[in-house]
Amino acid sequence: MTSDTIVSMARWQPDARGRLAAAALELFHERGFEQTTVTDIAARAGLDKRTFYRLFGDKREALFSGDNLLAEILVKAVAETDADPFETVVTAFRRVAEEIFADRLDLVRMRQAIIDGSPELQERELRKTNRLAATVAATLRAKGVGDTTATLATESGVTVFRVAFARWVAPGRDVALTDLIAEVAAELRAVTSA
Protein backbone atom coordinates (compact mmCIF):
# COMPACT_ATOMS: atom_id res chain seq x y z
CA MET A 1 0.00 0.00 0.00
CA THR A 2 1.46 3.38 -0.91
CA SER A 3 0.88 6.33 1.34
CA ASP A 4 -1.23 7.89 -1.45
CA THR A 5 -3.91 5.29 -1.00
CA ILE A 6 -4.31 5.97 2.69
CA VAL A 7 -3.61 9.68 2.78
CA SER A 8 -7.18 10.70 3.43
CA MET A 9 -8.11 7.97 5.93
CA ALA A 10 -7.51 10.31 8.86
CA ARG A 11 -10.47 12.50 7.98
CA TRP A 12 -12.81 9.72 6.79
CA GLN A 13 -13.31 8.27 10.24
CA PRO A 14 -16.47 9.50 11.93
CA ASP A 15 -15.07 9.65 15.46
CA ALA A 16 -12.12 11.52 16.97
CA ARG A 17 -10.45 8.31 18.13
CA GLY A 18 -10.62 6.71 14.69
CA ARG A 19 -9.39 9.87 12.96
CA LEU A 20 -6.44 10.22 15.29
CA ALA A 21 -5.50 6.55 14.94
CA ALA A 22 -5.66 6.77 11.14
CA ALA A 23 -3.64 10.01 11.15
CA ALA A 24 -0.99 8.40 13.38
CA LEU A 25 -0.72 5.36 11.10
CA GLU A 26 -0.38 7.54 8.01
CA LEU A 27 2.27 9.78 9.55
CA PHE A 28 4.31 6.98 11.13
CA HIS A 29 4.32 5.33 7.70
CA GLU A 30 5.25 8.52 5.83
CA ARG A 31 7.81 10.04 8.22
CA GLY A 32 8.66 7.34 10.75
CA PHE A 33 7.49 6.95 14.33
CA GLU A 34 10.32 8.99 15.89
CA GLN A 35 9.92 11.85 13.44
CA THR A 36 6.19 12.25 14.06
CA THR A 37 4.92 14.42 16.91
CA VAL A 38 1.54 14.32 18.62
CA THR A 39 0.99 17.84 17.27
CA ASP A 40 1.46 16.51 13.71
CA ILE A 41 -1.04 13.72 14.34
CA ALA A 42 -3.68 16.02 15.80
CA ALA A 43 -3.25 18.47 12.90
CA ARG A 44 -3.61 15.73 10.28
CA ALA A 45 -6.82 14.56 11.98
CA GLY A 46 -8.16 18.12 12.18
CA LEU A 47 -8.20 17.94 15.99
CA ASP A 48 -6.11 19.36 18.80
CA LYS A 49 -3.32 17.90 20.91
CA ARG A 50 -5.40 17.89 24.10
CA THR A 51 -7.98 15.66 22.43
CA PHE A 52 -5.19 13.29 21.44
CA TYR A 53 -3.82 13.02 24.96
CA ARG A 54 -7.28 12.63 26.43
CA LEU A 55 -8.03 9.68 24.13
CA PHE A 56 -4.62 7.98 23.94
CA GLY A 57 -2.32 9.04 26.76
CA ASP A 58 0.82 8.82 24.63
CA LYS A 59 2.02 8.64 21.03
CA ARG A 60 2.58 4.90 21.02
CA GLU A 61 -0.96 4.18 22.11
CA ALA A 62 -2.36 5.52 18.82
CA LEU A 63 -1.12 2.38 17.05
CA PHE A 64 -3.14 0.14 19.37
CA SER A 65 -6.58 1.65 19.04
CA GLY A 66 -8.04 -1.63 17.78
CA ASP A 67 -7.13 -3.52 20.94
CA ASN A 68 -10.41 -3.00 22.75
CA LEU A 69 -12.42 -4.44 19.88
CA LEU A 70 -10.00 -7.33 19.60
CA ALA A 71 -10.33 -8.10 23.33
CA GLU A 72 -14.11 -7.89 23.08
CA ILE A 73 -14.27 -10.41 20.22
CA LEU A 74 -11.85 -12.75 21.98
CA VAL A 75 -13.75 -12.68 25.26
CA LYS A 76 -17.08 -13.28 23.54
CA ALA A 77 -15.69 -16.19 21.51
CA VAL A 78 -14.03 -17.78 24.54
CA ALA A 79 -17.26 -17.50 26.52
CA GLU A 80 -19.31 -19.04 23.70
CA THR A 81 -17.01 -21.86 22.55
CA ASP A 82 -17.61 -25.34 23.89
CA ALA A 83 -14.29 -27.18 23.56
CA ASP A 84 -11.20 -27.94 25.66
CA PRO A 85 -9.46 -24.78 26.90
CA PHE A 86 -6.63 -24.71 24.32
CA GLU A 87 -9.01 -25.40 21.42
CA THR A 88 -11.31 -22.69 22.80
CA VAL A 89 -8.55 -20.08 22.70
CA VAL A 90 -7.49 -21.15 19.21
CA THR A 91 -11.09 -20.87 18.03
CA ALA A 92 -11.35 -17.40 19.56
CA PHE A 93 -8.25 -16.24 17.68
CA ARG A 94 -9.68 -17.64 14.46
CA ARG A 95 -12.80 -15.56 15.10
CA VAL A 96 -10.59 -12.46 15.51
CA ALA A 97 -8.78 -13.36 12.30
CA GLU A 98 -12.06 -13.43 10.43
CA GLU A 99 -13.71 -10.41 12.02
CA ILE A 100 -10.74 -8.04 12.28
CA PHE A 101 -7.82 -9.07 10.09
CA ALA A 102 -9.21 -10.70 6.94
CA ASP A 103 -9.17 -8.24 4.00
CA ARG A 104 -6.80 -5.88 5.82
CA LEU A 105 -3.47 -7.50 5.02
CA ASP A 106 -1.94 -4.38 3.43
CA LEU A 107 -2.88 -2.19 6.36
CA VAL A 108 -1.69 -4.79 8.87
CA ARG A 109 1.65 -5.14 7.06
CA MET A 110 2.12 -1.39 7.07
CA ARG A 111 1.36 -1.20 10.79
CA GLN A 112 3.62 -4.14 11.60
CA ALA A 113 6.54 -2.60 9.71
CA ILE A 114 6.19 0.52 11.88
CA ILE A 115 6.20 -1.56 15.07
CA ASP A 116 9.13 -3.70 13.93
CA GLY A 117 11.14 -0.52 13.37
CA SER A 118 10.82 0.77 16.93
CA PRO A 119 11.94 -0.98 20.14
CA GLU A 120 9.57 1.32 22.07
CA LEU A 121 6.62 0.15 19.99
CA GLN A 122 7.71 -3.47 20.30
CA GLU A 123 7.69 -3.10 24.09
CA ARG A 124 4.21 -1.62 23.99
CA GLU A 125 2.99 -4.40 21.69
CA LEU A 126 4.32 -7.07 24.02
CA ARG A 127 2.64 -5.41 26.98
CA LYS A 128 -0.64 -5.23 25.05
CA THR A 129 -0.42 -8.90 24.10
CA ASN A 130 0.29 -9.73 27.71
CA ARG A 131 -2.72 -7.80 28.94
CA LEU A 132 -4.89 -9.42 26.29
CA ALA A 133 -3.69 -12.83 27.43
CA ALA A 134 -4.62 -11.97 31.03
CA THR A 135 -8.14 -11.08 29.87
CA VAL A 136 -8.53 -14.33 27.93
CA ALA A 137 -7.24 -16.40 30.85
CA ALA A 138 -9.66 -14.62 33.20
CA THR A 139 -12.52 -15.48 30.83
CA LEU A 140 -11.53 -19.16 30.86
CA ARG A 141 -11.37 -19.08 34.68
CA ALA A 142 -14.84 -17.57 34.77
CA LYS A 143 -15.98 -20.67 32.85
CA GLY A 144 -14.58 -22.87 35.61
CA VAL A 145 -11.21 -23.74 34.06
CA GLY A 146 -8.44 -24.19 36.67
CA ASP A 147 -5.92 -21.44 37.19
CA THR A 148 -2.82 -22.98 35.62
CA THR A 149 -4.73 -24.71 32.85
CA ALA A 150 -6.30 -21.36 31.93
CA THR A 151 -2.89 -19.69 31.80
CA LEU A 152 -1.23 -22.48 29.81
CA ALA A 153 -4.08 -22.77 27.31
CA THR A 154 -4.06 -19.01 26.83
CA GLU A 155 -0.30 -18.65 26.47
CA SER A 156 -0.21 -21.56 24.02
CA GLY A 157 -3.04 -19.99 22.04
CA VAL A 158 -1.21 -16.65 21.97
CA THR A 159 1.92 -18.42 20.71
CA VAL A 160 -0.10 -20.05 17.94
CA PHE A 161 -1.60 -16.70 16.98
CA ARG A 162 1.77 -14.92 16.98
CA VAL A 163 3.43 -17.54 14.79
CA ALA A 164 0.46 -17.69 12.39
CA PHE A 165 0.31 -13.89 12.26
CA ALA A 166 4.03 -13.64 11.45
CA ARG A 167 3.54 -16.13 8.60
CA TRP A 168 0.54 -14.19 7.36
CA VAL A 169 2.27 -10.80 7.20
CA ALA A 170 5.47 -12.23 5.71
CA PRO A 171 5.89 -11.24 2.03
CA GLY A 172 4.55 -13.52 -0.67
CA ARG A 173 1.98 -15.44 1.37
CA ASP A 174 -1.56 -15.97 0.20
CA VAL A 175 -3.23 -18.11 2.87
CA ALA A 176 -6.07 -16.90 5.10
CA LEU A 177 -4.97 -16.09 8.65
CA THR A 178 -7.69 -18.32 10.10
CA ASP A 179 -6.29 -21.30 8.17
CA LEU A 180 -2.75 -20.51 9.29
CA ILE A 181 -3.93 -20.44 12.91
CA ALA A 182 -5.47 -23.93 12.56
CA GLU A 183 -2.28 -25.16 10.89
CA VAL A 184 0.05 -23.79 13.57
CA ALA A 185 -2.21 -25.08 16.37
CA ALA A 186 -1.78 -28.60 14.97
CA GLU A 187 1.98 -28.05 14.81
CA LEU A 188 2.08 -26.91 18.44
CA ARG A 189 0.15 -30.00 19.52
CA ALA A 190 2.73 -32.13 17.72
CA VAL A 191 5.71 -30.27 19.22
CA THR A 192 4.46 -30.62 22.80
CA SER A 193 3.17 -34.18 22.57
CA ALA A 194 5.50 -36.35 24.63
Next chain:
Amino acid sequence: MTSDTIVSMARWQPDARGRLAAAALELFHERGFEQTTVTDIAARAGLDKRTFYRLFGDKREALFSGDNLLAEILVKAVAETDADPFETVVTAFRRVAEEIFADRLDLVRMRQAIIDGSPELQERELRKTNRLAATVAATLRAKGVGDTTATLATESGVTVFRVAFARWVAPGRDVALTDLIAEVAAELRAVTSA
Protein backbone atom coordinates in the same frame (compact mmCIF):
# COMPACT_ATOMS: atom_id res chain seq x y z
CA MET B 1 14.74 -9.44 52.93
CA THR B 2 14.93 -6.01 54.56
CA SER B 3 16.90 -3.23 52.94
CA ASP B 4 19.34 -3.42 55.88
CA THR B 5 20.58 -6.81 54.78
CA ILE B 6 21.42 -5.67 51.29
CA VAL B 7 22.54 -2.14 52.00
CA SER B 8 26.21 -2.78 51.36
CA MET B 9 25.88 -5.07 48.31
CA ALA B 10 26.57 -2.20 45.96
CA ARG B 11 30.16 -1.85 47.11
CA TRP B 12 30.89 -5.56 47.59
CA GLN B 13 30.83 -6.36 43.88
CA PRO B 14 34.28 -6.40 42.31
CA ASP B 15 33.27 -4.91 38.95
CA ALA B 16 31.61 -1.63 38.02
CA ARG B 17 28.71 -3.39 36.32
CA GLY B 18 27.94 -5.55 39.35
CA ARG B 19 28.23 -2.62 41.74
CA LEU B 20 25.89 -0.47 39.69
CA ALA B 21 23.34 -3.28 39.32
CA ALA B 22 23.39 -3.95 43.07
CA ALA B 23 23.10 -0.22 43.84
CA ALA B 24 20.13 0.07 41.47
CA LEU B 25 18.36 -2.89 43.07
CA GLU B 26 18.92 -1.48 46.56
CA LEU B 27 17.69 1.98 45.66
CA PHE B 28 14.66 0.84 43.65
CA HIS B 29 13.73 -1.28 46.66
CA GLU B 30 14.27 1.51 49.20
CA ARG B 31 12.84 4.48 47.31
CA GLY B 32 10.95 3.08 44.34
CA PHE B 33 11.99 2.94 40.68
CA GLU B 34 10.50 6.32 39.73
CA GLN B 35 12.05 8.10 42.69
CA THR B 36 15.58 6.85 41.98
CA THR B 37 17.86 8.72 39.57
CA VAL B 38 20.88 7.43 37.70
CA THR B 39 22.94 9.94 39.72
CA ASP B 40 21.73 8.27 42.93
CA ILE B 41 22.67 4.83 41.61
CA ALA B 42 26.15 5.90 40.53
CA ALA B 43 26.76 7.63 43.88
CA ARG B 44 25.67 4.55 45.86
CA ALA B 45 28.06 2.41 43.80
CA GLY B 46 30.91 4.90 44.25
CA LEU B 47 31.06 5.53 40.51
CA ASP B 48 30.00 8.31 38.15
CA LYS B 49 26.96 8.76 35.95
CA ARG B 50 28.95 8.44 32.71
CA THR B 51 30.12 4.98 33.76
CA PHE B 52 26.51 4.02 34.39
CA TYR B 53 25.35 5.15 30.95
CA ARG B 54 28.30 3.52 29.24
CA LEU B 55 27.48 0.16 30.86
CA PHE B 56 23.67 0.21 30.87
CA GLY B 57 22.27 2.77 28.46
CA ASP B 58 19.27 3.60 30.64
CA LYS B 59 17.96 3.25 34.19
CA ARG B 60 15.72 0.27 33.46
CA GLU B 61 18.58 -1.75 32.07
CA ALA B 62 20.28 -1.92 35.49
CA LEU B 63 17.66 -4.43 36.64
CA PHE B 64 18.50 -6.81 33.80
CA SER B 65 22.25 -7.16 34.26
CA GLY B 66 21.96 -10.94 34.73
CA ASP B 67 20.44 -11.49 31.31
CA ASN B 68 23.67 -12.19 29.47
CA LEU B 69 24.65 -14.95 31.86
CA LEU B 70 21.15 -16.39 31.66
CA ALA B 71 21.28 -16.43 27.85
CA GLU B 72 24.71 -18.03 27.94
CA ILE B 73 23.55 -20.88 30.20
CA LEU B 74 20.41 -21.43 28.12
CA VAL B 75 22.29 -21.57 24.84
CA LYS B 76 24.89 -23.97 26.22
CA ALA B 77 22.20 -26.24 27.69
CA VAL B 78 20.15 -26.25 24.48
CA ALA B 79 23.24 -27.07 22.44
CA GLU B 80 24.20 -29.94 24.78
CA THR B 81 20.82 -31.55 25.43
CA ASP B 82 19.81 -34.56 23.37
CA ALA B 83 16.00 -34.68 23.48
CA ASP B 84 13.02 -33.48 21.44
CA PRO B 85 13.00 -29.67 20.97
CA PHE B 86 10.38 -28.86 23.63
CA GLU B 87 12.03 -31.14 26.20
CA THR B 88 15.39 -29.57 25.30
CA VAL B 89 14.14 -26.07 26.08
CA VAL B 90 12.53 -27.23 29.33
CA THR B 91 15.80 -28.90 30.35
CA ALA B 92 17.70 -25.71 29.57
CA PHE B 93 15.39 -23.65 31.79
CA ARG B 94 15.85 -26.19 34.59
CA ARG B 95 19.61 -25.69 34.22
CA VAL B 96 19.09 -21.93 34.57
CA ALA B 97 16.92 -22.53 37.62
CA GLU B 98 19.70 -24.50 39.27
CA GLU B 99 22.64 -22.32 38.25
CA ILE B 100 21.11 -18.84 38.64
CA PHE B 101 17.93 -18.83 40.71
CA ALA B 102 18.26 -21.53 43.38
CA ASP B 103 19.21 -20.00 46.79
CA ARG B 104 18.30 -16.50 45.61
CA LEU B 105 14.55 -16.53 46.23
CA ASP B 106 14.56 -13.45 48.51
CA LEU B 107 16.56 -11.39 46.04
CA VAL B 108 14.43 -12.57 43.12
CA ARG B 109 11.22 -11.72 44.98
CA MET B 110 12.54 -8.25 45.77
CA ARG B 111 13.49 -7.65 42.14
CA GLN B 112 10.17 -8.98 40.86
CA ALA B 113 8.20 -6.70 43.19
CA ILE B 114 10.05 -3.72 41.69
CA ILE B 115 9.24 -4.85 38.14
CA ASP B 116 5.61 -5.57 38.97
CA GLY B 117 5.26 -2.02 40.29
CA SER B 118 6.31 -0.32 37.05
CA PRO B 119 4.68 -0.66 33.61
CA GLU B 120 7.93 0.63 32.08
CA LEU B 121 9.90 -2.17 33.71
CA GLN B 122 7.28 -4.72 32.71
CA GLU B 123 7.65 -3.64 29.08
CA ARG B 124 11.41 -3.98 29.31
CA GLU B 125 11.09 -7.41 30.92
CA LEU B 126 8.80 -8.64 28.17
CA ARG B 127 11.21 -7.37 25.53
CA LYS B 128 14.10 -9.11 27.27
CA THR B 129 12.17 -12.37 27.45
CA ASN B 130 11.35 -12.03 23.78
CA ARG B 131 14.95 -11.50 22.84
CA LEU B 132 16.00 -14.44 24.97
CA ALA B 133 13.42 -16.60 23.21
CA ALA B 134 14.82 -15.54 19.83
CA THR B 135 18.30 -16.64 20.96
CA VAL B 136 17.05 -20.01 22.16
CA ALA B 137 15.10 -20.61 18.94
CA ALA B 138 18.19 -19.71 16.90
CA THR B 139 20.20 -22.26 18.88
CA LEU B 140 17.62 -24.96 18.14
CA ARG B 141 17.71 -24.04 14.45
CA ALA B 142 21.49 -24.31 14.48
CA LYS B 143 20.98 -27.90 15.66
CA GLY B 144 18.85 -28.58 12.58
CA VAL B 145 15.39 -28.09 14.10
CA GLY B 146 12.86 -26.69 11.60
CA ASP B 147 11.93 -23.03 11.78
CA THR B 148 8.39 -23.26 13.15
CA THR B 149 9.15 -26.19 15.42
CA ALA B 150 12.03 -24.23 16.93
CA THR B 151 9.77 -21.23 17.58
CA LEU B 152 6.91 -23.29 19.02
CA ALA B 153 9.18 -25.37 21.26
CA THR B 154 10.89 -22.21 22.51
CA GLU B 155 7.69 -20.26 23.14
CA SER B 156 6.15 -23.23 24.92
CA GLY B 157 9.29 -23.59 27.04
CA VAL B 158 9.19 -19.87 27.89
CA THR B 159 5.53 -20.23 28.91
CA VAL B 160 6.44 -23.12 31.18
CA PHE B 161 9.25 -21.13 32.73
CA ARG B 162 7.10 -18.04 33.28
CA VAL B 163 4.30 -20.00 34.96
CA ALA B 164 6.74 -21.99 37.11
CA PHE B 165 8.62 -18.81 38.03
CA ALA B 166 5.39 -17.04 39.06
CA ARG B 167 4.55 -20.01 41.31
CA TRP B 168 8.04 -19.97 42.78
CA VAL B 169 8.06 -16.28 43.71
CA ALA B 170 4.48 -16.34 45.05
CA PRO B 171 4.40 -16.07 48.85
CA GLY B 172 4.37 -19.21 50.95
CA ARG B 173 5.86 -21.66 48.44
CA ASP B 174 8.70 -23.97 49.28
CA VAL B 175 9.32 -26.02 46.15
CA ALA B 176 12.51 -25.83 44.07
CA LEU B 177 12.11 -23.89 40.82
CA THR B 178 13.55 -26.76 38.80
CA ASP B 179 10.84 -29.10 40.15
CA LEU B 180 8.12 -26.54 39.40
CA ILE B 181 9.38 -26.29 35.81
CA ALA B 182 9.13 -30.07 35.36
CA GLU B 183 5.64 -30.01 36.90
CA VAL B 184 4.35 -27.20 34.68
CA ALA B 185 5.89 -28.78 31.56
CA ALA B 186 3.81 -31.91 32.24
CA GLU B 187 0.73 -29.73 32.69
CA LEU B 188 1.35 -27.95 29.39
CA ARG B 189 1.69 -31.29 27.60
CA ALA B 190 -1.67 -32.31 29.05
CA VAL B 191 -3.37 -29.01 28.10
CA THR B 192 -2.23 -29.15 24.47
CA SER B 193 -2.76 -32.85 23.90
CA ALA B 194 -5.73 -33.23 21.58
